Amino acid sequence: MAIERTFSIIKPDATRRNLTGRINAIFEENGLRIVAQKRIWMSRAQAKEFYKVHKDRPFYNDLVDFMVSGPVVVQVLEGENAVAKNRELMGATNPANAAPGTIRKLFAESIEANSVHGSDSPENAAIEIAYFFAGCEIVG
Numbered sequence: 001m002a003i004e005r006t007f008s009i010i011k012p013d014a015t016r017r018n019l020t021g022r023i024n025a026i027f028e029e030n031g032l033r034i035v036a037q038k039r040i041w042m043s044r045a046q047a048k049e050f051y052k053v054h055k056d057r058p059f060y061n062d063l064v065d066f067m068v069s070g071p072v073v074v075q076v077l078e079g080e081n082a083v084a085k086n087r088e089l090m091g092a093t094n095p096a097n098a099a100p101g102t103i104r105k106l107f108a109e110s111i112e113a114n115s116v117h118g119s120d121s122p123e124n125a126a127i128e129i130a131y132f133f134a135g136c137e138i139v140g
């Protein structure tokens, strides 16, 4: 397995409840290194662009409202098989279906306010990382 990078967001429901450290501990205890991280308050335009793949879904407008409702922590995680590893640590989109011990099972409030985002493929990881980070901000 190659060392890979993935993009992660700690969402507003989690920053509001001061869960950044507990979520980061799960990444680090499971072999993912946080090689870039910043706390930002996304603009509506940024959130709409980031989630544009979902623009025709019924939940899109609510999702954008949620993502701009408070600060988020955007991150680059690095490790073996990082994209799949992070998806495994996150758990299913709907916390009701998430496996025990996953971030969403532990912390998510709802299918929308589900605490974390993680890229779903290496190709999307590269696009999402480049959207939020300059190369010089990522230090492995």
Ligand code: IDP
Residues within 6 Å of the ligand: 054, 059, 063, 092, 093, 111, 112, 113, 114, 116, 117, 118, 120
């Ligand atoms: P993922 O985050 O597990 O990859 P996606 O299907 O890519 O899930 O959806 C993006 C985000 O949109 C989810 O993380 C969640 O915040 C929100 N979302 C997805 N499905 C629903 C839904 O049915 N109702 C409300 N929000 C949803």
Ligand code: MG
Residues within 6 Å of the ligand: 118, 120
């Ligand atoms: Mg997704």
